[in-house]
Amino acid sequence: MRTNRPRCVLMYANDMNVGDYLSARGIIDILGAVDLSVAFERHRPLARRVLGSLGPGDLVIVGGGGLMKSTFDPFWQFFAAMASERGFSYVLWGVGYCDVKGEETRGEPALLRNIMDRAILAGLRDPMSLEPFDDLAQCELVACPSIALVQAINPPPGKARDIVLRVDHPDLLAKLVQPRDSAPLERLNHVVHAVGGELGLPVMVTDNLLAGSQRWVPDRLAPRVSPTRLARRTTERRAMDLVAQYQRASLVVTTRLHGAILGAAAGARIVALSADRKIDEFFGLLGLEQWVAEDESQLTAALGALHRYEHPTDALDVMVASNRDFAARVRTSWQQSSGA
DSSP: OOOSSOOEEEEESOSSBHHHHHHHHHHHHHHOOOSEEEETTTOHHHHHHHHHHOOTTOEEEEEEEOTTBGGGHHHHHHHHHHHHHHOOEEEEEEEOOOOBTTSOOBOOHHHHHHHHHHOSEEEESSHHHHGGGTTSTTEEEOOOTHHHHHHHSOOOTTOOOOEEEEEOOHHHHTTTSSSTTSOHHHHHHHHHHHHHHHHTOOEEEEOSBOTTOOOOSOTTTGGGSOHHHHHHHHHHHHHHHHHHHHHHEEEEEESSHHHHHHHHHTTOEEEEEOSBHHHHHHHHHHTOGGGEESSHHHHHHHHHTGGGOOOOHHHHHHHHHHHHHHHHHHHHHHHHHHTO
16 A cells, blocks of 8 residues: 555565565665565565555665576566656665676676666676676676675674585586586595595584574464564574574685675685676675685685684675765665655
């Protein structure tokens, strides 16, 4: 139902991947003006209804994750049509390309160009994603907003860094680990356990997914909690449990971009085995290019040089500041576009 007050709606890909979920949470925390958030991949009918209810003066933020991947072309086609029909304004925040090495995974160029051209602001998460649109005044470099959120979550006093965390993306890993006829996760497991043994730390494993979470509301209270509210609380609890794992990590070895992002934001050392240029781009922004590997021998060499690792504190501070500055411009631009 329409209200007289302009509304701000956040659209993000899904709430079953901790990277997407914490990116959305970061936007909400930084901006502080979001009326509703929708994970459009899992809740497509709701996303369509919400977009169809908006009008001039309302703002949609599309935020976080690799939303410039070809997978999302149908969403952008629908979104562009709805923005034209309904007349709402929109902002892109911390989005970027997925650019899998050896494959064509980027979204359709003309479609993305149209989306960027009509946005009031577009914050793109790395130089690779910004480059095709750097002639557009509204496009700028803005890091993934999950960085600001995770940095702001203080671990309990005395929290020890007592694990090595392995963050898996099996599909990407299978493209890299040699020989091709071996089990890639087993081979990565061997490499990571070897460095864990040298550090005297156990290895824990995550895929950064929030699916399959167990209900955490006490059984005696469950009948009083709606399924939707229960699902949201369960997702939040599992996401915070994962953040706590990153805060415990002395070292994160990852084949996922958000393994590196959350690890760096939580203060861990990060090393990546990369099959996607988005990972290389993030490490480049931090000045950590030497900690990205493309095969097992490079990964072993990087892990063997951890004594030279320096945490990129200054670069992370710049990324947090870019999000806070972007939020201020979003507020100002929305006020101007809505006539408030």
